[in-house]
Amino acid sequence: SQQGEEDPQALSIQEGENATMNCSYKTSINNLQWYRQNSGRGLVHLILIRSNEREKHSGRLRVTLDTSKKSSSLLITASRAADTASYFCATPDYSGNTPLVFGKGTRLSVIA
Amino acid sequence: SQTIHQWPATLVQPVGSPLSLECTVEGTSNPNLYWYRQAAGRGLQLLFYSVGIGQISSEVPQNLSASRPQDRQFILSSKKLLLSDSGFYLCAWAPDSYGYTFGSGTRLTVV
Numbered sequence: 001s002q003q004g005e006e007d008p009q010a011l012s013i014q015e016g017e018n019a020t021m022n023c024s025y026k027t028s029i030n031n032l033q034w035y036r037q038n039s040g041r042g043l044v045h046l047i048l049i050r051s052n053e054r055e056k057h058s059g060r061l062r063v064t065l066d067t068s069k070k071s072s073s074l075l076i077t078a079s080r081a082a083d084t085a086s087y088f089c090a091t092p093d094y095s096g097n098t099p100l101v102f103g104k105g106t107r108l109s110v111i112a
Numbered sequence: 113s114q115t116i117h118q119w120p121a122t123l124v125q126p127v128g129s130p131l132s133l134e135c136t137v138e139g140t141s142n143p144n145l146y147w148y149r150q151a152a153g154r155g156l157q158l159l160f161y162s163v164g165i166g167q168i169s170s171e172v173p174q175n176l177s178a179s180r181p182q183d184r185q186f187i188l189s190s191k192k193l194l195l196s197d198s199g200f201y202l203c204a205w206a207p208d209s210y211g212y213t214f215g216s217g218t219r220l221t222v223v
Contacts, residue, residue: 031210033210033211033212035212040200040217040219041216041217042118042202042204042214042215042216042217043156043202043204043212043214044214045211045212045213048210048211088155088156090212097208099144099146099158099161099171100158100212101158102148102155102156103155104154104155105155
């Protein structure tokens with residue numbers, strides 16, 4: 001089955017710095033999604049990038065997708081303490097109809 | 113607007129006791145519904161999903177079962193809990209596979 005694998009497992013940065021998280025997956029996909037989870041809470045959908053897209057922006061978020069390398073990156077610019085959370089990538093299969101499979105996540109700590 | 117409700121927020125249950133977690137969605141019809149479990153510090157494991165009333169797909173054979181008695185209601189059950197059933201249970205809905213909306217989760221501790 002599909003599985004995204006985030007890297008690094010944990011990341012600690014100072015407020016104002018940029019944070020970059022990476023995701024690798026195994027087989028062809030229809031889209032790739034990024035989610036955020038605050039401690040003890042449900043996941044929140046951040047952004048979706050389709051397989052025919054290479055880059056997408058949403059506010060301070062920038063997502064790239066390289067289907068030839070089966071990888072994606074999430075960049076958070078000018079990080080804030082409120083960005084402290086775990087970030088997960090998730091993929092369905094190529095048809096886009098299967099349930100999302102999530103990676104283990106990157107724990108981001110933004111220090112004020 | 114669409115909302116998802118999941119309860120209870122926390123639950124402590126003895127080994128061998130039954131379990132019933134409920135998830136309901138408002139403001140949409142015929143949603144895809146999902147149950148995931150998250151172990152401490154880990155990723156999400158898909159347990160069950162449903163694309164319609166009475167249609168349940170199980171991803172992991174285990175001590176749990178799911179039912180969808182109504183279009184916007186998804187229930188996770190167990191007849192006898194095991195210690196290994198402890199975890200953070202998350203319900204989610206989606207109109208299709210694009211952009212899941214998660215409930216706030218249930219922290220289950222089996223003692």
